Amino acid sequence: MPTHQSPAIGGRDVVVVMTQADKEALEDELRKLDDQERPLSREVARMNTDKDDAQSATIVARRSELATLARRRGEIIRTLSNAQVVEVSGAVDTVSIGSMVLVQIAGQVPTVQLQICRNGDANAGRITPESPIAKALLEGVNRSGRRSGAKEGETVVADTPSGPTEITVLSIINDSEGCNDT
DSSP states (O other): OOOOOOSEETTEEOOEEEOHHHHHHHHHHHHHHHHHHHHHHHHHHHHHHHOOGGGHHHHHHHHHHHHHHHHHHHHHHHHHHTEEEOOOOOOTTBOOTTEEEEEEETTOSSOEEEEEOSSOBGGGTEEOTTSHHHHHHHHOBBTTOOBSSOBTTOEEEEEETTEEEEEEEEEEEEOGGGGOOO
């Protein structure tokens, strides 16, 4: 799984929406980091005890590796502690994580094709579940007040930085394989 930023915004943690597969991938990465960290810590401790000047550059390099591992470990722990696991729907009539959706934003033409993926890439048309548009599509309130994943033909309102924005779902393809999140 590619490295992603910490889920802290302005010093406060935010809910991180992810699939069970995302969560398991992070837990697996955490186990691998722990497996890398243990022998490295022992090696640094041994080198510190030996205090051989010829090894000082190596000690510095190993300490740097340990710091990098510890930083990533902290990111994963924070992400997992703020995780909200959601199901990827197999139904193609409701937007879920992994969905490829064709939407019309604020009645504008042309339409926009987006995919909601754990690791967003705006240039590739992939948005994260935490983005205002994805939140509206995944759990937004439609005009009739129903709160759940949007369906084809429905219009939801996203709370974007530029203000409330209507998004109409034209079509949905649930295809989490296209996200390449692992």
